[in-house]
Amino acid sequence: MTDGYRDWHHPDGGLPEQAPEGLVDIYTAPWLVQRAGETAVATNDGSSAWVVGVTIAVVALLALAGWWAWRHRAALRLWAILRRLERRASAEMDAGARRELLDELVAAIGAWQHGGRAPWRDRLAEPWAAWVREIDHGRFGGADEPRETLVERLRTMRREVWRGQAT
Secondary structure: OOOOOOOOOOOOOOOOOOOOOOOOOOOOOHHHHHHHHHHHHHHHHHHHHHHHHHHHHHHHHHHHHHHHHHHOHHHHHHHHHHHHHHHHHHOOOOHHHHHHHHHHHHHHHHHHHHOOOOOOHHHOOHHHHHHHHHHHHHHHOOOOOOHHHHHHHHHHHHHHHHHOOOO
């Protein structure tokens, strides 16, 4: 028991004579201590490799999300503007504020379509062309539609952008 094992309670050679009957001496073999040490080292190496793998996966996912956001930045910008205008339209407003909101809406559609201030009406897809005609009628025709109709139109446009049908 002297190979790497020393306990201050026991003299060399085993249990003392004064030990009560039935007392069991717990002996830890040196080869088990070594294996536990090697296992601990292997566990640490594996966990750090796992952390590196997860970090690489997270960075790859963030890069993919960034690439997707960059590719769809105009549609995302239009979606955010439509959401902001929808919130503004849900509040009470006078005719001047309504006209300003519709002007902003047309400018946002133009920026989304080709980067300009006004949309190219002849090149818009069908639901968008009809919506721009309705917006123009509200801007210049003096038609005073209910506020809820404008909010619902903005919500519908925002959903179309999210579905990816706004191309």
